[in-house]
Amino acid sequence: MRTMPHLTTFDPARWRAYAQGALRDDLVAALVVSVLLIPQSLGYALLAGLPPEAGLYASLLPLLAYAALGSSPVIGVGPVALLSLMISQAVAHAPPGVPPHAVALVLAVEVGVLLALAAWWRLHALAALLSVPVLQGFETGGAVAIALSQLPALLGSGARGSSLPQLLASWRETPLPWWPLTALFGVVAIVALWVLRKRAADWLSRMMPRGRAVLLARLSPLVVLATAIAVEAITRSGERGVVLVGALPALEWRLHAMSFDLALWRELLPSAAPIALVAFVSSLVVAESMARKEGTRIDPRRELAGLAAANLAAAATAGMPVAGSFTRSVMALDAGSRTRMAGVFTAVFMGLAVLLIGRPLALLPIAVLAATILVASVAVFDLQPFREAWRYDRAECVLMTLVAVLTVVMGVTWALGVGVAASIGLLLQRTARPHVALIGRVPGTEHYRNAERYEVELTPGVMALRIDESLLFTNARQLSDVVAQQLVRYPDTRRVVLQMSPVNHIDLSGLAALRALHDMLAGRGIRLDLSEVKGPVLDGLKAGQWRQWFGGELFLSHHHAMEADGPVR
Template sequence: MLSEIRDYARSALRDDLVAAAIVSVLLIPQSLAYALLAGLPPQVGLYASLLPLVAYAALGSSPLLCVGPVAVLALMISQALAHVPADVGPQAGALVLAAEVGLLLAAAAWLRLDALASLLSVPVLHGFETGATLSIALSQLPLLLGAPVRGSNLPQLVGAWWRAPSAWQPLTALYGGGALLALWLARRHAGRALARWMSVSRATLLVRLAPLAVLMLAVGAATLTDAGTHGVALVGALPELAPRIGLPPLAAALWWQLLPSALLVALVTFVSSLVVAESLGRRQGTRVEPRRELAGLAAANLAAALSSGMPVAGSFSRSVVSLDAGTRTRMAGVFTALFMALAIVLLARPLAALPAAVLAATIIIAVLSVLDWRPFRQAWLYSRSEGVLMSVVAALTLLQGVAWALGVGVAASIALLLQRTARPHVALIGRVAGTEHFRNVGRHEVQLTPGVMALRIDESLLFTNARQLVDVVQQQLAQASGTQRLVLLMSPVNRIDFSGLAALRALHDTLAARGIRLDLSEVKGPVLDALHAGGWSQWFAGRVFLSHHQAMVDAAGP
């Protein structure tokens, strides 16, 4: 263990500390805002950004995912707590909701329901990433310019901006624009300029510290100019940090009342967090384990329930900032929690003078750095339907929100899968001259065997496509008169369910009525075991061959 600690200290400690310092400063105002959005006291957002980060780091799998309060959950929490009795209060309801979400996610991890993550195809992942990037950048634009508008999606922002009495505040826009320009110059040119005077590693470190430097300069400028009295929105005074550790209320009626909302919050928490973790993991080359993500998110929400917090999930904007700041391991989350606690205690007064526009500039620069339009063109050229799906998910994320985008994306992915598998692909194959290899007659010069038709089944035979098997084979037989024997090459078939077994028997009986013998070749062992278990030997009158070549040269009877 000491050796591992030394290796970590040499290879990743510095990067994790730098990233944690940057993320912790951004996390404080966001936590306050999301707690207020959920209808809770502002300090609840801070509590949800301390122990939950440590709990996720212990059990999660992504080094980049930053858990904590997020906008989507804040809106859902607000709706769920709207009907909590007044004598209970929203804060107690939030604790019960966090506990239920944690227990539901833990049960899903125990039952191995992480397989549901396979429904998130790459088009859905990238569409969500692009839409979330644009949505977050647009949501920060009013803060950047000092406009008194808010909204969780593009139509709400446009409508609020249209109705706003003033479109922007000049001095606020000066702070935001100046910070945006400084961060952009640091990202594009500072690394090369500093590398002329120092080592590349040290120059890279200084570039990563640029957001912190911009924040400190902004605090100094705002303090010297007394910017708050001139209409510049500031972060403001932080509430006192005094979380209470203990169990949430155990009133059965309250738990039962919030259970339906908890189910929906748990689903959105897992799906949206996994999308963020996998999207950013592909960029860094790190592998995300869905079951461990379930466990990590469960631990984070249970920690929130025990420490006066609120339900938490993975945040796209903070995770992107973490990636951009150079996070290497999950220890960055632990350091973020420690730095947040220290910042609340030691930096409450300086942070109160920080212009909100500067924070908005930091988030905009970070999220736009991951914007990539190339996959849209690649998907369109490779598969039009998947290109359209990617665009629809991105548009829905921007126009409606995460829940709509992910719901439609998963449903559309399932529909595309069913469409592709509803009709099994069956290829007429022949022998390549001078070999024992058999290939599709439409793609290769091959030799056919008179009286014997060879077909390759390119799908597993499942309930989604089994009904079409007889029709597909009969269409092939209609083009070749005089067929006495049909040989199905089964090597691509990984599974035959009960519907597939029924379809295989129907094909066998249909061919037998026409005097055609059905043989199989290269059947996989597990598939053959399942056929035998299903009583296949009682009605199958053909033969099973180890290789397709043996099946084609065999002239013996059944």
């Protein structure tokens, strides 16, 4: 697992190493991504019912705030479709007379404060609920969902939707104006992007060193965009129905006065809480998915802090609530981003693009932009993890597939909710019955192994059992039944020795189950002994005053426990 350099504090040696290593890749990635994100940012603001410039503002300073406190090297923070839909609902239910931008500012502050409090209270531990099948399923489903979401724009349709049913319903209601010409732009762009992706580095390496050729090949999306703009300027296809990006809003921070109406803040808090939860969970899923590809490490608590700072920065600059975007992250990773500084450069380049090349960008066909996003998302799609999961654990493969399908059909919220619930269900199902193995001594040694897997020696009258997991409320009730089944096989047992080395914790239910087992064995005239109990577990037993009812012995070594009745035969 490799770690990325932290550049949020000034360290000359670290900055020199960064300048000699990742700086060039981050600059290239930022240059490519910044131009592609401008129309997306405008669209998400409009989806939320906000002025379009709110999407641009939410894509600038929030990136810098996240870079200062976050942990992911490639996650793209900004407006996202799911949050935009939730914001639009909050705007629709706001008190009469409150302008949409005022609602967005209050929501951004409340989301930032809630995420900061979650980081302070260390609620990042909830990230443990995101299993690898959930992450992999989301990653694959997200790639498919992004690709599908770009098809209407690729064909010149105004259809929109955050899930496949919504997209299909919107598509049926939306005509396709001049779709053959629009589709021509999109299809040609897809072919060009795909060919350049596969061949550009090889072609350029014939004229220059390989390293420089690979670097320039990453700029191929910008070449395709520039070519499309030039073709549009010559043919004026926009006059014949091809949908263009259009004029960009002026980049002027007209900071609206923050509303201090406490009634409004109280009324919006129930909307801010789920937005904060979805922002963190979905962002963490994106960050973990990207980290698995790059072999980097994500710190969930720093993710909370980074998202909190990003949302507060959005509020301070007339933006809107933000989160980690799968589309932005995929594009950044595909363009070669290596550290969080790529986000800083992206913010700078986006601002410069709006100020300096806004007029040429207005001529960019939306279909070409959609083709660029589609090709980047398809590059993430990978079925190999599903094949590996099927060979290793089919239940987890089913879970992975379920999350992927739900991401496409129902959206992120349903996919993550069902995925986490199903993961918990699998865990409970697998731990509902404690695994207790009958063990014997490996001949000539002091090692004890499972009698069903190894040729071992058993001691007549003494049953040695190894408890292979902690005794918790999920499995403790079954302990006596499991031991009783072993007694049926060995009715001459006069002593049972539990090897406790795998047990890391015994909760109150587990303590009650251990006492029930002790009493059940005592009723049959069988003594219960324990061996190799870990210190923290023994501390818990002592706190539960177990010696008041436990009549057996405690042995430091399982071999000594077995030798208590004489040498093992």
